[in-house]
Amino acid sequence: xxxxxxxxxxxxLVVSFxxxxxxxxxxxxxxxxxxxxxxxGAYSLRWFRAVFAHGDLVSSFxxxxxxxxxxxxxxxxxxxxxxxxxxxHRFPGRQALNGLLMSPLIVPHLVLGVALLRLFALLGVRGxxxxxxxxxxxxxxxxxxxxxxxxxxxxxxxVEQAARSLGASRWTVFRRVTLPLMLPGVTGGxxxxxxxxxxxxxxxxxxxxxxxxxxxxxxxMIATESIDPMMAAVSALIVALTAVVMLVLDRLYGLxxxxxxxx
Amino acid sequence: MNRSRAAPYALSAPALLLFxxxxxxxLALTALLSFQQFSYESGVQGGFTLAAYAAVxxxxxxxxxxxxxxxxALLATLICIAIGTPEAYILSRMRPPWRSxxxxxxxxxxxxxxxxxxxxxxxVLGPAGFVNQFFEAIGIGRVRMLYTPIAVVVAxxxxxxPFMVIxxxxxxxxxxxxVENAALSLGASRFTVLRRxxxxxxLPGLLSGALIVFALSASALAIPGLLGxxxxxxxxxxxxxxxxxxxxxxxxxxxxxxxLAVNLAVMLGTQALIxxxxxxxxxx
Numbered sequence: 001x002x003x004x005x006x007x008x009x010x011x012x013l014v015v016s017f018x019x020x021x022x023x024x025x026x027x028x029x030x031x032x033x034x035x036x037x038x039x040x041g042a043y044s045l046r047w048f049r050a051v052f053a054h055g056d057l058v059s060s061f062x063x064x065x066x067x068x069x070x071x072x073x074x075x076x077x078x079x080x081x082x083x084x085x086x087x088x089h090r091f092p093g094r095q096a097l098n099g100l101l102m103s104p105l106i107v108p109h110l111v112l113g114v115a116l117l118r119l120f121a122l123l124g125v126r127g128x129x130x131x132x133x134x135x136x137x138x139x140x141x142x143x144x145x146x147x148x149x150x151x152x153x154x155x156x157x158x159v160e161q162a163a164r165s166l167g168a169s170r171w172t173v174f175r176r177v178t179l180p181l182m183l184p185g186v187t188g189g190x191x192x193x194x195x196x197x198x199x200x201x202x203x204x205x206x207x208x209x210x211x212x213x214x215x216x217x218x219x220x221m222i223a224t225e226s227i228d229p230m231m232a233a234v235s236a237l238i239v240a241l242t243a244v245v246m247l248v249l250d251r252l253y254g255l256x257x258x259x260x261x262x263x
Numbered sequence: 264m265n266r267s268r269a270a271p272y273a274l275s276a277p278a279l280l281l282f283x284x285x286x287x288x289x290l291a292l293t294a295l296l297s298f299q300q301f302s303y304e305s306g307v308q309g310g311f312t313l314a315a316y317a318a319v320x321x322x323x324x325x326x327x328x329x330x331x332x333x334x335x336a337l338l339a340t341l342i343c344i345a346i347g348t349p350e351a352y353i354l355s356r357m358r359p360p361w362r363s364x365x366x367x368x369x370x371x372x373x374x375x376x377x378x379x380x381x382x383x384x385x386x387v388l389g390p391a392g393f394v395n396q397f398f399e400a401i402g403i404g405r406v407r408m409l410y411t412p413i414a415v416v417v418a419x420x421x422x423x424x425p426f427m428v429i430x431x432x433x434x435x436x437x438x439x440x441x442v443e444n445a446a447l448s449l450g451a452s453r454f455t456v457l458r459r460x461x462x463x464x465x466l467p468g469l470l471s472g473a474l475i476v477f478a479l480s481a482s483a484l485a486i487p488g489l490l491g492x493x494x495x496x497x498x499x500x501x502x503x504x505x506x507x508x509x510x511x512x513x514x515x516x517x518x519x520x521x522x523l524a525v526n527l528a529v530m531l532g533t534q535a536l537i538x539x540x541x542x543x544x545x546x547x
Contacts, residue, residue, distance in 0.1 A: 007353045014350045014424075015368055021383025021421065022375065024393065028386060036386055038393075078281065081274035089271035097275055100282050106530055107286070108482030110499050111523045114506055114515060115289030118296055138285045141278065163464040199376040202484045202499075206506065219378045223489055227385065242375050244365075256363055259370045260429050 022239055027238035031229050035182025047233035057234060059220035064198050067129065067214060071136035072194035075144045076186055079138065083148035083185075084178070088157060102146075104139045112139065113206035120207055127209035135196045135207055143196055144189030147258065152178075188253035195245050267375045290523075297516035307512055315517035325501075325518070332498040335412055335487075336480035339419035343476045346420070347427030348469055352461065354428070355435040366432070373425045381489040384418040385409060388490075410492035423479060427472040434468030435461075467537050474533040478526045498522050 003011070028036055032044030051057055079101075085091075087097050104112065117126075117201050125131045159181070163173045179186075201216035208217050216236075223231055249255050297315050319325045354366055372380060387393050388408040392536040395405045408414050438461065446456045484499040491497060496504075498518065505515030 003353050003356050006374060007349075007356075010349060011353045011365070014346060015365065018369055018372055018421065018424065021387055022372065024386050025379065025383040035391075036389070078278040082278040085271035085274035087272075091268070091271045094271070095265050097279065098288070101278055102325060103282070103286060106527070107290075107523065108478070108526060110484050111293075111519050112286070112289070114519050115293040116285065117506065118512070118516070119285075119289040122292065133526075134281065134285060138282060140366055141282075177384045195374050199374070201376065201378055202482075205484070205503070216376050216378045219376075219382070220485060220488065222272075222384055223378065223385075227382070231382055232386070235382055238376055238379050246371060246374060250367075256366050257368070259425070260366075260374060260433060 007179050020071065025235045026231050026239060028229060028232040031232075034228070036227065036229055036232065043074065047229040048237070050230045051233045051237065056213075057215070057218060057222075060213050060215045063129070063212055064215040067133050067136055067212075068194050068197040070133045071140055071197040072144075072190045074133065074137040074191050075141040075193045079144040079148055079189060080179075080182070080186065083145055083152055083182070084174075086145075087149055087152035088160075102142045109139060109200070109202040113203035116203070117206045126207070127211055129212050132204070132207060132212050132214075135203065138226055139200060139203060140193035140196045143192045144186075147189040147192065147253075148182055148185040151182040155181035171256045188249060188258050191245055191249050191252070192258055195242060198241075268345040293516045294520060297513055297520055299513050301457050301511055301513045303511075306510070309499045315513040318514060319517055319521070328496045328498055328501050329521075330429050330479055331412075331496070335415055335419070335497065336477050339416050339423060339480045340473050340477045342416070343423050343427040344422045344469060344473055347424050347472065348431050348465065350424075351428045351431035351435060351465075355432060355438075366428075369428055370425045372421070377483075377485045378421060378424055378489070383417055384414060384421065385490060388414050388417065392410075408493060409490065412491075412495065414497070415487050415497075419480045419483060422475040422483070422486065426479065427469075430468035430472040430475075431465050434465045438464045470533055470537055474529055478530055482522055482526060 024038070027038045029047060030036055030043045030045070031039040032042050032046060033039070082097070082101060086094060095142075112135075120126045120128075120131060123131075155178070160173050160177050163177045164170075168176070180249065199216060200214070201220055204214050205217050205220060208214055215234075221232060246255055249258055296307070298311050298313065300312050300314065302309045303306070350369065354362060354369070355366065385392075388409070389395070390405060390409065392409075394408070398404060398406055408417075443456050443460055446460050447453075451459070482499055483497075484503060487497040487500050488494065488503065491500065499522075502515050502519050502522070505511050505518065509515075
């Protein structure tokens, strides 16, 4: 069935609404002027140079990168065995375990942020990159776990049983059969965890200290003080980075499957 | 036998430990914190008091902030339903290469940091922004949108729309287009087909999308923080101020727990409603 002209017009409006702020930000980033305006004719990279000369932004970018790399890897290390337990075993407390591991999707990040602030204050670990990373592991694990559960649901357990009955040890079955079967879920989950950790602002704003401020938190702080085209240049760089991750995700796994979830 | 019974617990132990330490324990500590005494001179004290809850319930200012957050989130949710549902239907009727391409265009902003998107909207809606340039060109004159609920609602709709499109799209995938064709060939009008065939099919997806959008909108921090300015307080920015500026943590904890309770009630309540609806339809 085809969409009528009214439907296509509506669709065009929705698409431009979704793209407008991102396109405007990327255009403004190239302005040669001191004010936020779209450059007509003259382009300049001066605001990109300003970004790289801005010490706080660069160090926050490094913080974000380190935290996101560690948090994504940590969440995969936790989610692979947890996904195996949930998908391949029936045991008392299975539903509760699944609910707890998915809870960061339901408990607002704001509430997690203030709760962790209290914990970190009592433990005296505010300003620790390790604890910030652990907090990020918690909030990105649901994304990794969901993709792995979907990958395991699509893999026939009979294959693993066959390997077992032919004399393979549990470890060999995992290494040679199960892990390769769930590999798209693992890589897709890692990338999705990475980008979600890299973008996280609402929880991090409460639990970062001046030394561990991540890039989105730094941008939030800058944007509440003053806004100049440098913010547009950072934003354009983030949009570009996100686009690269999306292209890789799409190649590996199919981006629509990652975002819509498995049916 | 014993080994395989312990296996799932051993496999999930690391994740379970981390979540107990980083989710359950901090939430319990925050619940305790909300009952502790506070004074501006000596900070958080021990003891047990309902002072924080009494302060929230007894002050019209907090009611106003909760009320504003409620209607802003509700308005964003209604607009997401009005835009997201037809858009998901239009997408599902597109031909293959276009369908997945446009689905990506609608969903991809989900992966771009919310700070970037809020900043983008401040450029579009600001006093010298592109919407105001358009308004001036057609003779309406400048309209103040930034630092008003308009900007907050617009940006919330932009951020939340994918969460509406995804569940509606998912439930539309289960609808056989032949059923629509059958209804049309039996003489139903296009409108009747939409109302009697398509709408009942997407209703569960629409409801679950709406409750996700409402819950996320009610607890969003960066958007009201950047587009609402300092004067337009919402629950999330209020909690931020109590924790990081006023340093009245017990009061902030009480408000945060109230927000969590409302969110969980909306989420779990609607879920129970949807499941009840399904059970009735299955006749069980």
